[in-house]
Amino acid sequence: MVLPSLELPKLPLGDAIEWFVRWLIKNLSVIFDFVSDVLSAVSGALSDGLLWVHPVILIIIFSIIIWLITNKLTAILSAIGLALVWNMGLWPELVDTLVLVVVGVAIALVIGIPTGILMTRSRKLEGFMRPILDFMQTMPPFVYLIPAAMLFGIGVVPGLFATVIFAIPPPVRLTYLGITQVPLEMKEMSIAFGANDRQVLRKVELPLALPSIMAGVNQCIMLGISMVVIASMIGARGLGEVVLYSLSRLDLSLGFESGLAIVILAMVLDRMSRNVGSGKQTPLSRLIEKYNNYRKQKKEENKEEIEQAA
Amino acid sequence: MTAKIEAKNLVKIYGENTDKALELFNQGLSRSEIIQETGLTVGVAGVNFEIAEGEIFVIIGLSGSGKSTLLRCINGLLMPTSGSLLVDGKAVEELNEEQLRKLRGEEISMVFQHFALLPNRTITDNVAFGLELRGVPYEERRERAQKALISVGLEEWKDKLPDELSGGMKQRVGLARALVMESGILLMDEPFGALDALIRAEMQEELVSLQREIKKTVVFVTHDLDEALRLGDRIAIMRDGAIEQIGTADEILSEPANDYVDRFIQGVDVSKILDARSISKWPRELVRDTESASVALHRMKKADTDYLFVLGPRYKLVGLVMKEDLLPLAQKREKSFTDVIKEANTVSADTIMRDVYSELRSAEKDLAVVDENGRFLGVITHSVLLMTLDERKGGDGIAES
Structure with a gap:
């Protein structure tokens, strides 16, 4: 059966987008080149710096950081996992991937969290952003690679661009959600005690929304890692590149090892970002508490001395 | 103003x-x-x-x-x-x-x-x-x-x-x-x-x-x-x-x-508006547990009563002493009367008046009002309660019960 075809002209939606991107390249290439240069310099320097340090030292430093913000067991398991990656000979790739994720997530957070805050202040902006966020999250991430490659060429920067776009919705949404869930009575209280807008945000809304915001950060990191393989399709270096390479060669052994390295990195970053802001006791919080108690004690001793002197 | x-x-x-x-x-x-x-x-x-x-x-x-x-x-x-x-x-x-x-x-x-x-x-x-x-x-x-x-x-x-x-x-x-x-x-x-x-x-x-x-x-x-x-x-x-x-x-x-x-x-x-404290009065006479039996008897005579509330240090209520128990002690020239102190009926300061009333009905003697630390705040006599009720609009409601 042949469907009767409607003789309507096709809407040139795709063409319009392509025309728009080409227009951007033609007119704003200075800006894109500048951004591209800065980002590749920053991530290059980060990678080089981390690779300059011996892996063992780096693993120890990471483990101490993880121990401080989580617990001993997580730190030991992370150390073993990272050592395994080193042993598999994937350490330089791991560092490249780590830099890609960290820089991408940092950019996503710097843009995402303030956007979430602004959305709570303006209903219009919220209504405008909601479909855009849906769009960003559901559009297959491969599609971002095309304009990314057109705007920034081949390499780490288009990978970053795609990562940022893909990873930005959770911090925006969860910041917005966290702030709108702060009880009205709390905001009313702070205003009734004379707070201005900035104080309401800084002293009431952000602290109370922190668990939700941190959940957004965690989600952002996870999405960033899931972009690693895709970003390598346009030349971003790292573990994704190895996965892609072993796929094209049907090299199961290398594919499994590089995949496992991504899993280890993901788990380490997840544990690191999950506990922050949850108010759980960690070695770091205990250290801070001890320091505060020590300071308090010192102060009281000083006071007594002054009193005795007087 | x-x-x-x-x-x-x-x-x-x-x-x-x-x-x-x-x-x-x-x-x-x-x-x-x-x-x-x-x-x-x-x-x-x-x-x-x-x-x-x-x-x-x-x-x-x-x-x-x-x-x-x-x-x-x-x-x-x-x-x-x-x-x-x-x-x-x-x-x-x-x-x-x-x-x-x-x-x-x-x-x-x-x-x-x-x-x-x-x-x-x-x-x-x-x-x-x-x-x-x-x-x-x-x-x-x-x-x-x-x-x-x-x-x-x-x-x-x-x-x-x-x-x-x-x-x-x-x-x-x-x-x-x-x-x-x-x-x-x-x-x-x-x-x-x-x-x-x-x-x-x-x-x-x-x-x-x-x-x-x-x-x-x-x-x-x-x-x-x-x-x-x-x-x-x-x-x-x-x-x-x-x-x-x-x-x-x-x-x-x-x-x-x-x-x-x-x-x-x-x-x-x-009757719920008033509590025990607000209708209590300070009694005309009290006795301390360190004072002697004859002093206690003297005060009873002055106040025309046959019992007194006994207070300890810091106005803590100890109990009450009866005239009939003190007389033998005074005759024997015994000073301390701590052995004959009896337990007093007490209500706490925030007891609402309705509850005070039922408490008072079952008690022969006046009620002592005490705070949460057992400190004596005053007494409620039968006459005080009736007078207070009479002054209020709700007095007739209480009389029925």
Whole structure:
């Protein structure tokens, strides 16, 4: 059966987008080149710096950081996992991937969290952003690679661009959600005690929304890692590149090892970002508490001395 | 004397584009008619009152009667749609943002129904919150916060988080946070509404005794008439955004302005308003447990009674001694009478009058009133109770039972 075809002209939606991107390249290439240069310099320097340090030292430093913000067991398991990656000979790739994720997530957070805050202040902006966020999250991430490659060429920067776009919705949404869930009575209280807008945000809304915001950060990191393989399709270096390479060669052994390295990195970053802001006791919080108690004690001793002197 | 707080034809309509609703209101349409016509709610419908300095002014009404809305107009959390609200003679609705913040930070503080304590801050930091917003240096605000915590009896909890405290304690923190601001006006939005009855009575008592020291202008919102009658120097009864009557507890109970007020107060048991402490009297004579039997007998003769209450150190009630038990001791020239002290019938200070009455009926002797630490506060005699009941409107109701 042949469907009767409607003789309507096709809407040139795709063409319009392509025309728009080409227009951007033609007119704003200075800006894109500048951004591209800065980002590749920053991530290059980060990678080089981390690779300059011996892996063992780096693993120890990471483990101490993880121990401080989580617990001993997580730190030991992370150390073993990272050592395994080193042993598999994937350490330089791991560092490249780590830099890609960290820089991408940092950019996503710097843009995402303030956007979430602004959305709570303006209903219009919220209504405008909601479909855009849906769009960003559901559009297959491969599609971002095309304009990314057109705007920034081949390499780490288009990978970053795609990562940022893909990873930005959770911090925006969860910041917005966290702030709108702060009880009205709390905001009313702070205003009734004379707070201005900035104080309401800084002293009431952000602290109370922190668990939700941190959940957004965690989600952002996870999405960033899931972009690693895709970003390598346009030349971003790292573990994704190895996965892609072993796929094209049907090299199961290398594919499994590089995949496992991504899993280890993901788990380490997840544990690191999950506990922050949850108010759980960690070695770091205990250290801070001890320091505060020590300071308090010192102060009281000083006071007594002054009193005795007087 | 000028009023501390004054409302002049205060109207608050919720929503945007209130012009039409206001016009309808001025034409005299009712609240429900205005909702039907415009979809907007009239929160406060043309209210006038004056609150004097140092007065506890209670606003009472059912939920939705506009009492919380009215309260929020005083510190500008809500702005009147028309009319005016004056604090110290200055119209709140004419202040700019900066002046409004100054007014809230320095002149008016507020206590909330659900406490509104920040869960991430310690008790001290919660109490110091207002001072922090005002820019008081860290050390000074902590010191002042801790002083305020002492005044509400929570100094040992200063480093705890709000989640570790009971409801009553949380509200004490809320009160301390308001007191530390040293502002002249205290707004209280159903502050004891979320507490259970026993704690509520305790907090009411504390507020009254605190007010004797601090003498602030208190605007207190509640839906509990007993609470209103107990605390309020004057009481405003609200319905549908309007004030039905303003007056002292006596005026409202004895001369309700209209049917609504009459029905509103029907729910009250008059004997519940007074507690044991308020009707107790200091006895003519007492004896200390360290004094001798003959002294006790001498005092009994003077007071024309055959028993006396015995007090220990710090006015602690020990019990009572009977004349018949003391006579043999005095004949034997024994000094100490501690062996013949009997247990006295006691009631605690906050026992409501109805319960005092049933207690008294079963007791032959007078009742001793003691506080929670067992300290003697006075006695309730049969005659005192009857006299008090007679004075009140509800006296006949009690006589039946």
